Amino acid sequence: MTPPLLRIGTRGSPLALWQANCVRDGLIRSLGTPAETVEIVVIRTTGDAIQDRPLSEAGGKGLFVKEIDEALLDGRIDLAVHSAKDLPTELAVGTALAATLPRADVRDAFIGGAAARLDDLPKGAIVGTASLRRGALVLRRRPDLKVVSFRGNVQTRLEKLARGDVHATLLALAGLNRLGLSRHATEILDEVAFPPALGQGAIAVIARLGDATTFGALRPLDCPDTAAALMCERAFLAVLDGSCRTPIAGLAQVSGGTLSFRGMVLSVDGARTIEGAIHGPAADAAALGAEAGREIKSRTPADLLAAFG
Numbered sequence: 594m595t596p597p598l599l600r601i602g603t604r605g606s607p608l609a610l611w612q613a614n615c616v617r618d619g620l621i622r623s624l625g626t627p628a629e630t631v632e633i634v635v636i637r638t639t640g641d642a643i644q645d646r647p648l649s650e651a652g653g654k655g656l657f658v659k660e661i662d663e664a665l666l667d668g669r670i671d672l673a674v675h676s677a678k679d680l681p682t683e684l685a686v687g688t689a690l691a692a693t694l695p696r697a698d699v700r701d702a703f704i705g706g707a708a709a710r711l712d713d714l715p716k717g718a719i720v721g722t723a724s725l726r727r728g729a730l731v732l733r734r735r736p737d738l739k740v741v742s743f744r745g746n747v748q749t750r751l752e753k754l755a756r757g758d759v760h761a762t763l764l765a766l767a768g769l770n771r772l773g774l775s776r777h778a779t780e781i782l783d784e785v786a787f788p789p790a791l792g793q794g795a796i797a798v799i800a801r802l803g804d805a806t807t808f809g810a811l812r813p814l815d816c817p818d819t820a821a822a823l824m825c826e827r828a829f830l831a832v833l834d835g836s837c838r839t840p841i842a843g844l845a846q847v848s849g850g851t852l853s854f855r856g857m858v859l860s861v862d863g864a865r866t867i868e869g870a871i872h873g874p875a876a877d878a879a880a881l882g883a884e885a886g887r888e889i890k891s892r893t894p895a896d897l898l899a900a901f902g
């Protein structure tokens with residue numbers, strides 16, 4: 594009897610394909626099936642088609658998952674692989690998180706053209722980033738810099754920097770590592786001074802609710818500590834997600850069953866920051882994240898969370 598064929602849905606960017614292949618390798622190993630029984634299906638999303646304006650204006654994160662969710666719900670694919678930080682706060686009805694892979698480096702990398710370190714950029718230098726969080730964190734540290742919107746996949750952004758469009762950019766170290774491009778990083782930013790996006794460095798696998806075969810196949814790939822950290826970070830985001838125009842950062846770390854979380858909301862210009870921290874049993878991950886979110890929200894001026902502030 595031929596083993597069941599599992600189809601993995603993914604976007605077609607080199608980073609997305611690397612991540613899908615990572616899950617594919619894990620499934621082949623855990624199932625012990627021939628390589629050809631786990632297939633990758635590339636799905637083009639609305640987000641991939643929009644290259645000319647910031648996604649926060651076009652409709653946000655959901656643009657990268659809508660078509661993939663549809664393929665999953667239609668049964669054209671059995672599982673979908675996403676960067677956890679690109680997942681919308683609410684997963685599509687009928688889908689659920691089936692596995693969270695062990696987390697990679699959570700930090701952001703500074704990629705300097707004009708200087709190797711953020712603190713050494715000349716006054717008024719231009720930093721390109723598509724991320725409101727990175728822009729706000731840069732301006733918090735260097736209010737004299739100019740932040741410009743910068744789209745495209747990791748390779749495109751590195752090309753734009755090499756061309757001199759900007760003096761520096763920032764990218765997730767995890768993505769650079771996966772693509773074999775970490776040599777471009779000229780400084781690794783500390784995760785406390787420069788907290789990552791919620792979910793950064795984690796790969797999430799989504800499956801159809803009720804599809805016990807796929808959930809079972811994915812179980813051995815799951816890292817419970819990373820899953821707990823992600824639950825906490827997503828619960829924090831769900832409470833705070835006033836709009837995708839609010840810079841939000843945060844990181845949960847699990848060690849010996851205890852979860853520690855630090856979160857931050859910033860104004861886009863980085864001039865105002867509201868920070869909070871919480872810790873407790875990893876088993877209460879979601880409740881801890883939500884509590885941190887409510888606590889920070891209670892101290893956050895309404896204009897920072899407003900959709901068009």
Ligand SMILES: NCc1[nH]cc(CCC(=O)O)c1CC(=O)O
Nearest residue numbers: 676679764765767768793794795
């Ligand atoms: N928004 C794009 C995206 N989604 C996930 C990563 C990096 C990999 C990760 O965080 O797991 C990146 C690129 C970047 O932010 O530099």
